[in-house]
Amino acid sequence: MAEKKKRVFNRQKTKTAMPEQKPEDRIRNFLEVPLGYTDEMAISEAQRCLGCKTRPCVTGCPVDVKIPEMLELIADGDLPGAYSKVKETNFLPAICGRVCPQEDQCEKHCILGKKGESVGIGRLERYIADWDLNAATEEVSSTSAPSTGKKVAIVGSGPAGLTAASDLVQMGHEVHVFEALHKPGGVLFYGIPEFRLPKKILVREIEGLAKVGVKFHMNYVVGATETLTELRDRFDSIFIGVGAGLPWFLGIPGENLNGVYSSNEYLTRLNLMGAFNFPEYDTPVKPGQRIVVVGAGNTAMDSARISQRLNPEQVTLVYRRSRAEMPARVEEIHHAEEEGIQFKLLHTPIEIVGNDKGNVTGVVLQKMELGEPDASGRRRPLPVEGSEFTLECDSVVVALGCSPNPLMTKVEPDLEVSRRETIVVNEVTMETSIPGVFAGGDIVTGGATVILAMGAGRLAAKGMHHFMMTGSSPEAEV
Amino acid sequence: MIENPRQAFSCSLPRIDLDEDLVATQNTRKVHPPLFIRFQLRYTALVKDTIRHAQISIYEPIQLLPGRSSLGFKILKKQVLAPNTVLFDVEAPQIAAKAKAGQFIILRVCDNGERIPLTIAQTRPADNVVTIVVQELGKTTFDLCRLNEGEEILDFVGPLGKPTEISNVGTVVCVGGGVGNAVVWAMVQGFKAAGNKLISIIGAREKELLILEDEIGAISDELIVTTDDGSYGRKGLVTEALKEVLDREDEKVSEVVTIGPVIMMKFVAKTTEPYGVPTQASLNPIMVDGTGMCGACRVTVGGKIKFACVDGPEFDAHKVDFDELMSRLVFYKDMETESYERARNEKCRLMQQAEEVE
Ligand SMILES: Cc1cc2nc3c(=O)[nH]c(=O)nc-3n(C[C@H](O)[C@H](O)[C@H](O)COP(=O)(O)OP(=O)(O)OC[C@H]3O[C@@H](n4cnc5c(N)ncnc54)[C@H](O)[C@@H]3O)c2cc1C
Ligand code: SF4
Numbered sequence: 001m002a003e004k005k006k007r008v009f010n011r012q013k014t015k016t017a018m019p020e021q022k023p024e025d026r027i028r029n030f031l032e033v034p035l036g037y038t039d040e041m042a043i044s045e046a047q048r049c050l051g052c053k054t055r056p057c058v059t060g061c062p063v064d065v066k067i068p069e070m071l072e073l074i075a076d077g078d079l080p081g082a083y084s085k086v087k088e089t090n091f092l093p094a095i096c097g098r099v100c101p102q103e104d105q106c107e108k109h110c111i112l113g114k115k116g117e118s119v120g121i122g123r124l125e126r127y128i129a130d131w132d133l134n135a136a137t138e139e140v141s142s143t144s145a146p147s148t149g150k151k152v153a154i155v156g157s158g159p160a161g162l163t164a165a166s167d168l169v170q171m172g173h174e175v176h177v178f179e180a181l182h183k184p185g186g187v188l189f190y191g192i193p194e195f196r197l198p199k200k201i202l203v204r205e206i207e208g209l210a211k212v213g214v215k216f217h218m219n220y221v222v223g224a225t226e227t228l229t230e231l232r233d234r235f236d237s238i239f240i241g242v243g244a245g246l247p248w249f250l251g252i253p254g255e256n257l258n259g260v261y262s263s264n265e266y267l268t269r270l271n272l273m274g275a276f277n278f279p280e281y282d283t284p285v286k287p288g289q290r291i292v293v294v295g296a297g298n299t300a301m302d303s304a305r306i307s308q309r310l311n312p313e314q315v316t317l318v319y320r321r322s323r324a325e326m327p328a329r330v331e332e333i334h335h336a337e338e339e340g341i342q343f344k345l346l347h348t349p350i351e352i353v354g355n356d357k358g359n360v361t362g363v364v365l366q367k368m369e370l371g372e373p374d375a376s377g378r379r380r381p382l383p384v385e386g387s388e389f390t391l392e393c394d395s396v397v398v399a400l401g402c403s404p405n406p407l408m409t410k411v412e413p414d415l416e417v418s419r420r421e422t423i424v425v426n427e428v429t430m431e432t433s434i435p436g437v438f439a440g441g442d443i444v445t446g447g448a449t450v451i452l453a454m455g456a457g458r459l460a461a462k463g464m465h466h467f468m469m470t471g472s473s474p475e476a477e478v
Numbered sequence: 479m480i481e482n483p484r485q486a487f488s489c490s491l492p493r494i495d496l497d498e499d500l501v502a503t504q505n506t507r508k509v510h511p512p513l514f515i516r517f518q519l520r521y522t523a524l525v526k527d528t529i530r531h532a533q534i535s536i537y538e539p540i541q542l543l544p545g546r547s548s549l550g551f552k553i554l555k556k557q558v559l560a561p562n563t564v565l566f567d568v569e570a571p572q573i574a575a576k577a578k579a580g581q582f583i584i585l586r587v588c589d590n591g592e593r594i595p596l597t598i599a600q601t602r603p604a605d606n607v608v609t610i611v612v613q614e615l616g617k618t619t620f621d622l623c624r625l626n627e628g629e630e631i632l633d634f635v636g637p638l639g640k641p642t643e644i645s646n647v648g649t650v651v652c653v654g655g656g657v658g659n660a661v662v663w664a665m666v667q668g669f670k671a672a673g674n675k676l677i678s679i680i681g682a683r684e685k686e687l688l689i690l691e692d693e694i695g696a697i698s699d700e701l702i703v704t705t706d707d708g709s710y711g712r713k714g715l716v717t718e719a720l721k722e723v724l725d726r727e728d729e730k731v732s733e734v735v736t737i738g739p740v741i742m743m744k745f746v747a748k749t750t751e752p753y754g755v756p757t758q759a760s761l762n763p764i765m766v767d768g769t770g771m772c773g774a775c776r777v778t779v780g781g782k783i784k785f786a787c788v789d790g791p792e793f794d795a796h797k798v799d800f801d802e803l804m805s806r807l808v809f810y811k812d813m814e815t816e817s818y819e820r821a822r823n824e825k826c827r828l829m830q831q832a833e834e835v836e
C-alpha cells in the first residue's frame with residue numbers, strides 16, 4: 001500500500017457557514033447571494049469529511065461524483081487535482097454546486113448528517129469550480145480524440161444538450177448545437193436568475209465548448225426552421241434536449257388579465273431580455289407594487305426573489321400545501337424568507353380579479369387544510385369552504401411547472417411520445433423510437449433538475465457514439 | 479431607500495456589506511499549515527471578482543462565440559412604401575425555404591433590444607429572401623427602420639406559427655388594413671395559387687398610407703380600396719365595402735380572411751357573422767419567444783385560452799375575444815412610449831451634435 005499522508009480532521013458538528021450578502025443589501029442588486037468559501041473555510045470544511053469506505057454520499061449523486069476523493073484532495077490543498085476529480089463525472093460543477101438540491105442528494109446521505117450537519121458538499125463543489133474559474137487555467141483540450149468524420153446535431157442548449165455536446169466533441173465528432181432562442185443555456189440562461197447563477201459562469205462554459213469546436217446555431221427552431229427528419233439527413237446522430245417549456249396555468253377565471261404572467265414569461269423578460277434594466281434594455285415588465293407568486297418550487301422562489309429586487313411594496317408567495325412539502329431547494333426557501341417574502345401557505349387562488357382596463361387588482365384565495373396522504377405520499381390539500389378572501393395585488397406570477405412543448409414532436413409522427421408529451425426513450429441508452437435519435441433532460445422526465453439533465457446528456461452521448469461507430473443501436477447494457 | 483431601482487442596477491457597483499464577524503471567525507480557524515504557503519488568502523479577491531463578473535458579462539452578446547454560424551441577417555433591400563412603413567428583403571435561406579403564407583418571424587435589432595413578431599409578407603426561396611413590412615410604431619421598429627441595405631438584423635427566427643389554411647373553397651375575400659395589407663399580399667398569392675376567386679378589400683387612413691395596392695391588385699380578381707378620409711378609392715371603412723360584397727346576389731363568398739388593426743378585425747367579424755361566412759383573423763398579440771414557451775401571447779378563443787404563436791396566429795374570428803386582445807396590447811403602452819421617446823431624443827441629440835461638428 002502506498003504511503004498515506006496523515007489526514008487532519010475537523011470535528012465541528014455544523015457546516016462551515018458561507019458568507020452571504022446581507023438581505024437588506026442584496027434585494028437592491030442582482031449579484032450573487034452566497035459569496036463562496038475562502039480557501040481556509042473550504043479546507044476546514046473538507047476536513048470534516050470522514051472518508052467513509054461505504055461512500056454513502058456518492059449513492060445520492062445522480063452522476064456519481066467521486067465525493068470523498070474530491071474532499072480529500074481539497075483538504076490536502078491539491079486544488080487542481082480536486083477539480084479534475086469532479087470534472088471526471090460532472091461537466092458543469094460551478095453550476096451544479098450552486099443549483100443542485102444537495103439536501104436531497106449527496107448531503108442527504110452523508111454520515112455526518114445523522115448527528116449534526118452533513119459536509120457542505122455542494123459548497124465545496126462550488127468552491128473548487130470557482131477556484132478553477134478564477135485561476136483561469138487555460139485548459140487546452142488536447143484530450144479530444146482524433147476526428148471520426150461523424151456529424152451530430154444537438155437540439156436545445158440546456159444542460160442536457162451542453163453535456164452531450166461536450167462529451168461528443170471530446171470523442172472526436174463534429175458537433176452542431178441548434179437553439180431556438182438567441183442565447184444558449186436553456187433554463188440556465190432564461191430561467192435561473194443572476195443572483196443564483198451568474199451568467200458569467202455559464203457563458204464561460206459555453207465559450208469553452210465553442211473553443212473546442214462546437215458550433216452553435218442560435219435562432220434555430222427545430223420543427224419550424226428545419227424538421228427533425230431533415231436534420232436526420234444531414235447528421236449521423238441526433239440528441240434532443242429541448243426541455244419542458246410549456247407553462248401551466250391555473251385554469252381559473254381571470255387568467256388572461258394584464259399582469260398575470262407565467263413564471264416562464266416573467267423570468268424570460270427579466271433574465272433573458274434584461275427587463276429589470278428598462279429602459280436601457282427595451283423589453284418591459286410590469287409587476288407593479290404588490291406581487292403574488294403562486295407555487296413553491298425553484299421557479300416560484302426565483303420569481304419571488306427576483307420580484308423582491310424590483311423595489312416592490314410586497315411580494316407574497318401562495319402555496320396550497322404546507323412548508324414541509326415545498327419542493328424548492330431549502331437554501332432558496334431560506335433566502336426567500338430572509339429577503340422578506342411573505343409566505344401564504346395552505347392557500348390556493350380560485351379567481352383573479354381585475355378592473356375595467358383588464359388589469360389585475362387582486363386574487364381570491366381559499367384556505368386549505370391537509371387531509372389524507374395522496375398517491376405521492378404527501379397529504380392532500382383540501383379546500384376549506386367559506387374561507388375565501390381577496391388579496392389585493394397588481395400582478396400574479398404563476399409558477400406551477402411546465403410540461404414538454406409539443407412544437408417539435410408533433411411534426412414527427414415516428415417519434416414516440418407519452419401521454420404527458422414527454423419523449424419515450426430506452427432508459428439505459430436514451431435512444432428514442434427512431435434509431436440514432438436520442439433524447440434526455442426535461443423533455444424525457446418532465447421538469448426535473450440540472451444534474452439529471454446532465455446525466456442524461458452524458459448517457460446519450462455514449463449511446464450516440466456507439467451508434468455512429470458501429471452503425472447499430474446501443475444495447476441496453478452500454 | 480433607492481428612489482429608482484433601475485438606476486441602482488444600471489449605474490454604479492452596489493456596495494456589499496459582509497458580515498464582518500463571520501468572516502473574522504472563519505479566517506481564524508486552524509488550517510493545515512503548508513496550505514497557507516501554497517494558497518494565499520484570497521477572500522477579498524474572490525468577492526471583488528464576483529462583483530466584476532456580474533457587472534461585465536450578463537448580457538454581453540454571445541455572438542462573440544467563435545462557433546456561431548452567422549452574425550446576423552443581412553438586409554438585401556430596403557424600400558419605403560409609405561411614410562413610416564418600410565419593406566425589407568432579408569437574407570434568411572432556411573426561413574425562405576420553409577415559410578408559408580400566414581406565418582411570422584421574430585426579430586431583435588440589437589443586443590439590448592426586444593423580440594417582436596412580424597408576419598411574413600413574401601418569400602423568394604431561390605434568392606434566400608424573406609420580405610417583411612414594418613410600420614414604425616415604437617422603439618424596436620424605430621431602430622429597425624433606421625437600418626440600411628447591407629446592414630444586419632441581429633436575430634431573425636422563424637417561420638413561426640401555423641400557416642394559413644389554404645384550399646380551393648370558391649370565392650375568398652381578403653380584408654386588410656394599414657400595414658396588415660402586407661400579409662394580405664402573402665395570402666392572396668396562396669389563395670390564388672389554390673385556384674380561388676379572390677376579392678381583396680384593402681383600406682388605409684389616407685391615400686399616402688396605402689401600401690402594396692398594385693401588387694395585391696395584380697393577383698386579385700377584384701380589388702376594392704377604401705380610405706377613411708376619401709382621399710383615394712372609396713371613402714369609408716373596409717367593413718362597408720365587405721358588407722356590399724356579402725350582399726351581392728350573384729356571388730357566394732365561401733371564406734373571409736382578415737388582418738389589420740384589432741378594431742378593424744373585430745368589426746369584420748361582426749360584419750360576416752350574420753351571413754354565417756367562415757372568417758379567419760390573423761392576430762398580433764405581444765409575444766416574447768414565439769415558440770409556446772411563455773404564454774405572453776395568450777388570447778381567448780371560444781372561451782378557451784390559446785397561445786397565438788403556436789395555436790395561431792389565425793383563429794376563427796367569430797370566436798376571438800377582440801376586446802381582451804386590445805386591452806392586452808396596450809398594457810405596456812406607457813413604457814413603450816417612454817423607450818420610443820428616448821430613442822427619438824437620442825437620435826435628435828446625435829444629429830444636433832453632428833451638425834455642430836460640421
Ligand atoms: C426558474 C427555474 C429554476 C430552476 N432551478 C433549479 C435548481 O435550482 N436546481 C436544479 O437542479 N434545477 C432547477 N431547475 C430545473 C432545471 O433548470 C431543468 O431541469 C434543466 O434545465 C433541464 O435541462 P434541459 O437541458 O433538459 O432543458 P432546458 O434547460 O429547458 O433547455 C432546453 C433548450 O432547448 C431549447 N429548445 C426548445 N425547443 C427547441 C426547438 N424546437 N429547437 C431548438 N431548440 C429548442 C430551449 O430554448 C432551451 O434553450 C429550474 C428550472 C427553472 C425554470
Ligand atoms: S458520507 Fe459525508 S463523511 Fe462520508 S465520505 Fe461522504 S461526505 Fe465524507
Ligand code: FES
Nearest residue numbers: 768770772773787
Ligand atoms: S410568445 Fe411566448 S408562448 Fe407565444
